[in-house]
Amino acid sequence: MPGLLTMFQRPRRLVYVFFLLFVLTWILFKSDTCNRTANTVTKFGRQSNGIFEVKTRRNLEKINLRHKLQSARTKNEIKPETKKSQYWHFVLDDGEKRHRKFGPTIPVIYAITPTYARLEQKAELTRLSQTFLHLSHFHWILVEDSENKTSLVINLLRSSGLSYTHLHAQTPPNVKLKPTDARYSKPRGVSQRNAGLSWIRDNVDPETQSGVVYFADDDNTYDLQVFDEMRVTQKVAVWPVGFTGHLKYGGPVVTHGKVTGWLTGLELHRPFAIDMAGFAINIKLFFQYPEAQFSNYKVRSGFQESNILQRLHISLNDLEPLADNCTKVLVWHTRTETPRTDAEARNRQKLLKGPYFSIEV
Ligand code: UGA
Ligand code: MN
Numbered sequence: 001m002p003g004l005l006t007m008f009q010r011p012r013r014l015v016y017v018f019f020l021l022f023v024l025t026w027i028l029f030k031s032d033t034c035n036r037t038a039n040t041v042t043k044f045g046r047q048s049n050g051i052f053e054v055k056t057r058r059n060l061e062k063i064n065l066r067h068k069l070q071s072a073r074t075k076n077e078i079k080p081e082t083k084k085s086q087y088w089h090f091v092l093d094d095g096e097k098r099h100r101k102f103g104p105t106i107p108v109i110y111a112i113t114p115t116y117a118r119l120e121q122k123a124e125l126t127r128l129s130q131t132f133l134h135l136s137h138f139h140w141i142l143v144e145d146s147e148n149k150t151s152l153v154i155n156l157l158r159s160s161g162l163s164y165t166h167l168h169a170q171t172p173p174n175v176k177l178k179p180t181d182a183r184y185s186k187p188r189g190v191s192q193r194n195a196g197l198s199w200i201r202d203n204v205d206p207e208t209q210s211g212v213v214y215f216a217d218d219d220n221t222y223d224l225q226v227f228d229e230m231r232v233t234q235k236v237a238v239w240p241v242g243f244t245g246h247l248k249y250g251g252p253v254v255t256h257g258k259v260t261g262w263l264t265g266l267e268l269h270r271p272f273a274i275d276m277a278g279f280a281i282n283i284k285l286f287f288q289y290p291e292a293q294f295s296n297y298k299v300r301s302g303f304q305e306s307n308i309l310q311r312l313h314i315s316l317n318d319l320e321p322l323a324d325n326c327t328k329v330l331v332w333h334t335r336t337e338t339p340r341t342d343a344e345a346r347n348r349q350k351l352l353k354g355p356y357f358s359i360e361v
Helices: 002-009 011-038 057-074 121-132 151-158 190-203 224-230 284-288 304-311 348-352
Strands: 108-115 138-144 164-168 211-215 236-238 249-255 258-263 279-282 319-321
Touching (some): 108 190, 151 164, 211 224, 279 284
Parallel strands (some): 108 211, 138 164
Antiparallel strands (some): 236 279, 249 258
């Protein structure tokens, strides 16, 4: 006690003490920032996915890297990445990006989802993003069919907690499905899936990062098990999809562990009579066949899936049947019914008095 008193009587010592206190507070503050950045998702009471889960010394290094990237982003130092890199940086909108580094041993699932503005879009994307949150080593490539990225999708992705890339690619007007067109008269999602594939080809190095490409349309429901199974795809893995082919489910017919035909009630003579949500492709194939992509033209309705698989030189014999030899349905083409809004017109004056028209649904 007398020592402490003497110390306060000496102003220089007091300066040292304050300096020490400042350093300690700064260290504490920094470690807390790391902690919060490390677990953006746990903050909301959910388990974090990706690599930023456990606060070990090694992970802190990764987190620091992320910090550096974040501050570089704020200073606008990082431009769209053109060279292939083990660490990917990608620009979402005006420099916004969500960066994850994936370890090279576990294959990453790159899910490409085309999406377009309509009343049920936010509900579809919310369901998808919250399913994907359960997965680690998962990267979502969400591609808007629009001239510009929309604030609805930008905000949804920013708050999703996912590792993602946000792109946009507009379907050419001559092949764009109009509300008056029959549903199957034009292909859907073509330009968007191609934009996703280009991004993968430009940003992923298949030699250092193993992975699987999955075309996950926004109007489906996904059981998490399907991702576990597809992760180890050697070439092309296949499984059934509920509510497709004008049956309760459609997909591969398997005999003695091999795909020998197709169960479908629609366009029976397709080479691969399978829905887009019923297969996953090893990422290496897209580098082996760098020209392989979808086409908006000269592909008959229902033949998009067959077309891409043929361009990747896949034969029936290459297919790896999953989901217990294709006896389990783990994906459903649920689709959300277009909501009725016809009462709006009748009640317009009343609705204008409240926030109705400015609320995002
Ligand atoms: C079926 C298949 O499930 C699709 O994968 C396939 O692309 C399509 O047939 C086809 O043959 O072209 P369907 O349910 O009829 O699909 O199509 P949608 O679900 O309406 O569209 C597929 C994806 O493209 C969805 O993710 C959707 O959001 C997107 N899309 C649709 C657009 O990006 N723009 C559009 O104008 C319409
Ligand atoms: Mn669909």
